[in-house]
Amino acid sequence: MFTGIVTDLGTILSIEDIPAGKRTRIRTSYDTDGFDIGASIACEGVCHTVTAKQNAPEGNWFDIESAAETLALTTVSEWKVGQQLNLERSLTMGAELGGHLVLGHVDGMARVVKREDHPDSVYLQFEATAETAPFIAKKGSVALNGTSLTVNEVDGLLFSVFLIPHTLEVTTWSDRQVGDNINLEVDMMARYAARLAEFTKTG
Template sequence: MFTGIVTDVGEVVVREDIPAGQRVRIATHFDPKTIAVGASIACSGVCHTVIEAGAMDDGRNFFVVESAKETLDLTTASEWAVGRKLNLERSLQMGDELGGHLVLGHVDGMAEIVERVDHPDSVFYKLRAPDQLARFIPQKGSVALDGCSLTVNDVDGDDFTIFLIPHTIAHTTFGEKQVGDKINLEVDMMARYIARLSEYKPS
């Protein structure tokens, strides 16, 4: 479980194919002494299990995760080449401040940036959600985009808009995102459960 508040921007430093999918080593500011093998870290919104952590020869800290084929098919993990920057968040602990919204790290699909407009005090993005997910995205509701908890501004069919403040741009990977880029999308789990309950008809 996560909150959608990014606490580090990591960098892919090693990527290799494995029979199950891919394995990546990610440089991070997180102290490896505090990362247990088996711990969960959201990598650009995708919950991954840590299989190794330590320090590299250049002094940077790292952890290693593996992505299975389904993850590669449904998320941007298939694009994680060496040098790729990733939003990172460690799992929520009991008693932590819930600064964003409850995020599972289970990405539902990918949205696409269709418009970006830079303003002096914000950046405007219009994104297009997959048709089957658009109904879960309400105006003024919450979404997780590449692991960031964000508030939806407007909704128009499959399109929705967000505004990002300079702090978010500076401390996440969104500053690099441009029109045409794919973004990991996790809809608010409350919207998903409510939709399921409204559809369910006992036999």
């Protein structure tokens, strides 16, 4: 479980093909002694399990492994060495919930279709898939590349957000451009409400 509040910008050190999919090594500012092998870390919004880690003089790092389904459904298959990633460690009991509850289970990808840079913000418009669009509501929450954001407007498959300077400084969003694919996780409350409505209608 996560909150969608990015706490580190990691850098991809290496990517290796393995029988199960891909293994990625990520440099981090996290103290890797502070979490165990098997811990969950959201990387660009995708929940991954730590399989190796080390605090090193040249920089701390941890390894994750991405299975075939993850590669098919998320932007992990597009990652490149040197790329920065939004990172968030899993939520602990009693921690401040600054964003919204995020599972790290990506529902699909959205595509950036418009970017407008303003003096105090950046406007981004996305195109969602037909499967995920019904769960995105105006003024609702959505997790994009692991960042908890508030939806500004919705029009069919299109939805938009505004990014403030702080968000642009501490995440990878300053680099995102038209045509980029984005990991999308809808609000879990919307997902469960839709499922309940489905059963209520059929019942």
